[in-house]
Amino acid sequence: MDDKTTILELKKALQKFKEERNWEQFHDPKNLAEAISIEAGELQEKFLWRSIGDISRKIENEPDYKKEVEEEFADVVIFCLNFANATGIDISRVVEEKIGKNNKKYPSEKAKGKHTKYNKL
Amino acid sequence: MDDKTTILELKKALQKFKEERNWEQFHDPKNLAEAISIEAGELQEKFLWRSIGDISRKIENEPDYKKEVEEEFADVVIFCLNFANATGIDISRVVEEKIGKNNKKYPSEKAKGKHTKYNKL
Amino acid sequence: MDDKTTILELKKALQKFKEERNWEQFHDPKNLAEAISIEAGELQEKFLWRSIGDISRKIENEPDYKKEVEEEFADVVIFCLNFANATGIDISRVVEEKIGKNNKKYPSEKAKGKHTKYNKL
């Protein structure tokens, strides 16, 4: 569905959910930033103690586990959309601007195959 | 731009960025979940010590501060898109499924105006 | 008990717990840093949607809630102690060093009553 769904459509679905519950009052940017962080922690917990590569890349092989990961991930994205709604941020714009900036910070010829931070490249 | 941009377009922009740098090897779901969490912490830091409501909702009034918030937020979203690319998750699908689930957990008549957790509603 | 208990005593209690379960193998600093972050998220969740001051300072008044906060907080501290055990860090030393450093970054006459970050003081 990602090929057809616009960011605005997802934003609107969350906006509707919020309005139906009169939750506007709780959706303060500070609270929502907190919520993103909390949900990100729950997503992370799904990978804690797992080693890198051998297991974590093969989530396809474990349908129950994959389902859990998807749900936690959805929570993170949902609060990101709520955050954008609450602050009026255009997600596509800020993402594209940041990619542009990262293109300069991490020029492909210098950053190729390295995970060095830009200030040490 | 959110009214025109599909999720897939953003995903592809990040996929291209990654491939140009040969960073596929680092984009393990465990690492990316960690990265989302780290960036969410940086976003949160922008609101630390600020009180709720009176200040944090008025980021429009402080253009420099707003710019910083946007950049940190973009980082969170970028790692979410990278996570979805690495795991093959269709974002629109998992978000819609979760909204459907939350509709049952938080029926609007019961949850209206309350921030009570579903298991205590 | 904090007046009598040394840091080392707490560290040893956790060391014993780990050795009895043969968990040394999982206690990699990267994993433990992740675990601290995950538990910190769970602690934070106890305060999400609560406003500042009026409610959050009075946890004494809600014994069940206080118990939950204490448990989540204990988890954060436990993983900090595990992290120190795994890396050989002397907690008292690094804390004192950091306080010394912060004393210079935030001289009391300049930082009094302000939550401004040191680089903007």
Place this chain on the structure above:
Amino acid sequence: MDDKTTILELKKALQKFKEERNWEQFHDPKNLAEAISIEAGELQEKFLWRSIGDISRKIENEPDYKKEVEEEFADVVIFCLNFANATGIDISRVVEEKIGKNNKKYPSEKAKGKHTKYNKL
């Protein structure tokens, strides 16, 4: 120094630091829980992209890196101590209680060598 320093001594050092700056007003438990989480993210960042075991356990071999890790870790501990000061929590007590509880959730004979969550043991 951990063999000689009591928890209370560290708590008092932070209490003094706070009082000298009149920061009591900012040290709300919600804010401090946020701060712990933010600092935990910064600690984690030191290990992001590093693989487990081969590198992350050998921080002794990289003195500059070790110093950075120690400082980030100290920040986490400092906000934990501030949190305990603000809420009146006796750290030794809640840690011992939680270890007691974990002893029941993770009996050593069942949990030996496994990182399985207690509800699936």
